[in-house]
Amino acid sequence: EAGVTQSPTHLIKTRGQQATLRCSPISGHTSVYWYQQALGLGLQFLLWYDEGEERNRGNFPPRFSGRQFPNYSSELNVNALELEDSALYLCASSLVGSGSYEQYFGPGTRLTVT
């Protein structure tokens, strides 16, 4: 069974540009989650999508947004990039988003903002 996949592996952008990160969940999983792992800040929850709807959001500005498609894959968009957006962005998926179901993570997209 294929795991969670993310693309691209690495992304280099300039301050002020937009970045788009993509995630495909494990087959059969309907919930997708996004996390940011920045140096010194640990793992921070960004967004949760389930059945195409945004269900919960972390303490990030509105320039972090995303969506979930009918096939349950997801996109994370970061507008007006800032240097501090440089981080590893991890996507996870689960069967349902009740909180009791474990989340399975992809390998991440390393975003570098210069």
Place this chain on the structure above:
Amino acid sequence: GDSVTQMEGPVTLSEEAFLTINCTYTATGYPSLFWYVQYPGEGLQLLLKATKADDKGSNKGFEATYRKETTSFHLEKGSVQVSDSAVYFCALSVPGSSNTGKLIFGQGTTLQVKP
């Protein structure tokens, strides 16, 4: 609010030594508890989980018991190997709360095992 506190690292052990990584939590409801492991340059892998008090999660020789009375979920392994060198994250999720769906992580503990 909901939070997780892990012991400070790095932890350096010799091969075959006993491992304990402490994890305590604060939660407003009834959390599910998880341990994840991150190997260098990779994403997170679920190591084990427990969903209610006194549950013991186990996997690959690692164990952790959900202790409600001490709000703890310490990770243990009887004999570590060099291949266990990684960063270990304790996490919780609280269904039915404002934090529904999200994993709240501790700061991570780096384990280095020397041959």
